[in-house]
Amino acid sequence: MPRPPQKTPASPVHYRVEIGDLHAHLFRVTLTIAQPAALQRVSLPVWIPGSYLVREFARNLQGLQAHQGARTPAPFEQLDKCSWQIQCNPAKPLVLRYEVYAHDNSVRTAWLDAQRGFFNGTSLCLKVEGLEKSSHTLELPAPATVAGWSVATGLTAQTVNRQGFGRYAAADYDELVDCPVEMGPFWSGSFSVRGVPHRLVVAGAMPSFNGARLLADTQKICETEIHFWHGSKKPPFKNYLFMLNAVDDGYGGLEHRNSTALICHRKDLPRVGEHKASDGNTTLRGLISHEYFHTWNVKRLRPSEFESYQYERENYTELLWFFEGFTSYYDDLLLRRAGLLDNAAYLKLLNKTINQVMQTPGRLVQSVAQASFDAWVKYYRPDENTPNATVSYYTKGALVALCLDLTLRAEGRATHGKTLDDVMRALWLRCKAGPLREADVAHTLAALGGRSFAPELARWVHGLDELPVKALLLKHGVAVLEDPAQLAHRLGLRVSEGQGVHIKAVLRGGAAERAGLAAGDEWLGLEPATQAETKRSGGWRMSRLDDLTLYAGAAKKITALVSRDKRLLRLTLTMPPLLTTWRLAVHDAALVDQWLGPQD
Structure with missing residues (x-):
C-alpha cells in the first residue's frame, strides 16, 4: 500500500513540473522561491554536462510570468539569451510560471508526447542564482490526461505514490539537474x-x-x-x-x-x-558498459575545470581523451571480462576503432588533447571537413589507453605486474575527493610504472606521432594482418548510397581530392579517359560506388561524371593503388588471455 501523503517542509527552491499539453509537447513548470533576493536572477543552462555543445535550451522556454501573491505581478526583464531579473519583495515567496517545448527525442534535452515523457533538469529548471547550493525539491503530480504511466528518476523520493509520482529532493541545483526523469508506460x-x-x-x-x-x-x-x-x-x-x-x-x-x-x-x-x-545487441551492451563506467570516470573523477560547472557558458578541458577515451577503451574490454564477448569478438571491435583512427587524416593535424579542448566547436559540430581537421578523443583516446596498458604489461618486470587497471584504481584513491589533472595521471603512471611516462604523453596525447599499436599488439599475442581496403577508403571518400552515390566528405590527400571531387557532389557515372575509348564503349551510369571497378576495369584513369549545383562536370580521376586495412587475429592465445582474461 502506498504511504499516505505527509507534509514536507518547504524547500528554499521548489519546482512543480506538470504535463501541460501532450500534443503540443509542452511541460508546464511552476518555480517557487521561498525567500527571493530583492533583484532575483534566474537562468537556464545553455549546455548539459557530458555533452560539450552550447545547445541554447532557453529557446524552448515560453510564456514566463512572475508573481508575489495571487494577483501581484512581479516586474522582470530579460538580461540576455538565458537570464532574467525579477524585482521582488524579499519577505514574500516568488512564483514563476512558464512552459517548455519538449520535442527532442535524445538523451540531452526533453521529450513529451502521448507515449512518453522525459526531461533533464537543464532543459526545464531555471537556476536560482544565489541559492544554487540550497536544497531543492521537485514535484511531479500524477497526470490526469494519461493512464498507466510511471516515473523513474535517480532523485531521492520524499512522498510518492506507487507509480512514482510525487515529491523528490535534491541537495542542490547540481544534483537536481544531474538526475533526469523518465515517465510513461x-x-x-x-x-x-x-x-x-x-x-x-x-x-x-x-x-x-x-x-x-x-x-x-x-x-x-x-x-x-x-x-x-x-x-x-x-x-x-x-x-x-x-x-x-x-x-x-x-x-x-x-x-x-x-x-x-x-x-x-x-x-x-x-x-x-x-x-x-x-552485432547491434553487442553495441548496446558496449553503450551500457561505457555509461556505467562514467559513474566513476568523469562523474566522480572529474577534470579540475569541471569541479564547479558553469552552466551559462562553455567549460573547457584538455582531458576528454582521458575521461571519454579511457572509458571507451574499458567499455568493450570489461564486456570481455564479464564473459559477454570472447577474444575474437573483442579484437573485432578493437580492430574497428583502430581503422577508424587510421582512416582519419585529422589525426596528423590535431592532437587528441587539442581535440578535447575544441570539442565545443569541432567534435559536436561536424561537417564535411571534420575528418580532415580533427580526431575523435573517443577513438584515439581509447588507443592511447590501449598503448599505455600494453606498455605497462610489456614492462611487467619493472612495474611489478602493474597495469592500466591499477593506474585507474590509484587515480580513484588519489582524486575521488577532488579534481583530477593531467599531472595526476603522469604522477600515477610514473609511480606504478617505475619510470616517467612524460615522453609517451607528449608524443601520444599532445603530439601527432603515430601510436605504436601494431608493435604492442604483437607483443601480446595479436597478429596484425592486412586486407584490401574498401574502395571508398582507397579513393579517400565517405559516401552515402541509395538513390545514387552522394559524396559526404573528401579526405585529405586522396585520389578523389586530387581529381577535384567535393562534398555535396553526386557521382553520376564514368567514361573512359580518352575520347577514342569513349566513342568505342560510351559511358556508364553508377548506382553504387562499387560500380566504378566494374565499369573502369583495368583503366588507370577515368572521367568521373559529377553533378554539382545542377551543373554537369567531367573530372579526371587517376585510379589509386591498392591500399590495406588491418585485421586482428589471435596469434598466441595464452598471451591474449593474460591481457583480456579475468584480472585479479
Missing part, C-alpha cells in the same frame, strides 16, 4: 549488486523484447565494473537507474551521478528466442 526490471539496488527501465520496446536477458547482461556488466573499481567493496552510490529509450533509429548515452539516459535502435534489443547476440 515503460518496462521495468531490477537487480542488486553488493546490496545496491539497480533498476532498468525501457521505453518503446517491441513485443519480442527479451527483458530478462537484457537485465542479466546489464547485471554482469555492473558486477564486473564494481569489482574493477572496488574489489569486494560497495560502490559510492546508494542506487542506480538505467533509462533506455528504444527508437527506430538512434544511438547514444549521457552519464549522470547515479543514473544514465540511453537511446538505441529498437532492433538492437535482445529478442525472445534469439540465442546469439547480434
Whole structure:
C-alpha cells in the first residue's frame, strides 16, 4: 500500500513540473522561491554536462510570468539569451510560471508526447542564482490526461505514490539537474549488486523484447565494473537507474551521478528466442558498459575545470581523451571480462576503432588533447571537413589507453605486474575527493610504472606521432594482418548510397581530392579517359560506388561524371593503388588471455 501523503517542509527552491499539453509537447513548470533576493536572477543552462555543445535550451522556454501573491505581478526583464531579473519583495515567496517545448527525442534535452515523457533538469529548471547550493525539491503530480504511466528518476523520493509520482529532493541545483526523469508506460526490471539496488527501465520496446536477458547482461556488466573499481567493496552510490529509450533509429548515452539516459535502435534489443547476440545487441551492451563506467570516470573523477560547472557558458578541458577515451577503451574490454564477448569478438571491435583512427587524416593535424579542448566547436559540430581537421578523443583516446596498458604489461618486470587497471584504481584513491589533472595521471603512471611516462604523453596525447599499436599488439599475442581496403577508403571518400552515390566528405590527400571531387557532389557515372575509348564503349551510369571497378576495369584513369549545383562536370580521376586495412587475429592465445582474461 502506498504511504499516505505527509507534509514536507518547504524547500528554499521548489519546482512543480506538470504535463501541460501532450500534443503540443509542452511541460508546464511552476518555480517557487521561498525567500527571493530583492533583484532575483534566474537562468537556464545553455549546455548539459557530458555533452560539450552550447545547445541554447532557453529557446524552448515560453510564456514566463512572475508573481508575489495571487494577483501581484512581479516586474522582470530579460538580461540576455538565458537570464532574467525579477524585482521582488524579499519577505514574500516568488512564483514563476512558464512552459517548455519538449520535442527532442535524445538523451540531452526533453521529450513529451502521448507515449512518453522525459526531461533533464537543464532543459526545464531555471537556476536560482544565489541559492544554487540550497536544497531543492521537485514535484511531479500524477497526470490526469494519461493512464498507466510511471516515473523513474535517480532523485531521492520524499512522498510518492506507487507509480512514482510525487515529491523528490535534491541537495542542490547540481544534483537536481544531474538526475533526469523518465515517465510513461515503460518496462521495468531490477537487480542488486553488493546490496545496491539497480533498476532498468525501457521505453518503446517491441513485443519480442527479451527483458530478462537484457537485465542479466546489464547485471554482469555492473558486477564486473564494481569489482574493477572496488574489489569486494560497495560502490559510492546508494542506487542506480538505467533509462533506455528504444527508437527506430538512434544511438547514444549521457552519464549522470547515479543514473544514465540511453537511446538505441529498437532492433538492437535482445529478442525472445534469439540465442546469439547480434552485432547491434553487442553495441548496446558496449553503450551500457561505457555509461556505467562514467559513474566513476568523469562523474566522480572529474577534470579540475569541471569541479564547479558553469552552466551559462562553455567549460573547457584538455582531458576528454582521458575521461571519454579511457572509458571507451574499458567499455568493450570489461564486456570481455564479464564473459559477454570472447577474444575474437573483442579484437573485432578493437580492430574497428583502430581503422577508424587510421582512416582519419585529422589525426596528423590535431592532437587528441587539442581535440578535447575544441570539442565545443569541432567534435559536436561536424561537417564535411571534420575528418580532415580533427580526431575523435573517443577513438584515439581509447588507443592511447590501449598503448599505455600494453606498455605497462610489456614492462611487467619493472612495474611489478602493474597495469592500466591499477593506474585507474590509484587515480580513484588519489582524486575521488577532488579534481583530477593531467599531472595526476603522469604522477600515477610514473609511480606504478617505475619510470616517467612524460615522453609517451607528449608524443601520444599532445603530439601527432603515430601510436605504436601494431608493435604492442604483437607483443601480446595479436597478429596484425592486412586486407584490401574498401574502395571508398582507397579513393579517400565517405559516401552515402541509395538513390545514387552522394559524396559526404573528401579526405585529405586522396585520389578523389586530387581529381577535384567535393562534398555535396553526386557521382553520376564514368567514361573512359580518352575520347577514342569513349566513342568505342560510351559511358556508364553508377548506382553504387562499387560500380566504378566494374565499369573502369583495368583503366588507370577515368572521367568521373559529377553533378554539382545542377551543373554537369567531367573530372579526371587517376585510379589509386591498392591500399590495406588491418585485421586482428589471435596469434598466441595464452598471451591474449593474460591481457583480456579475468584480472585479479
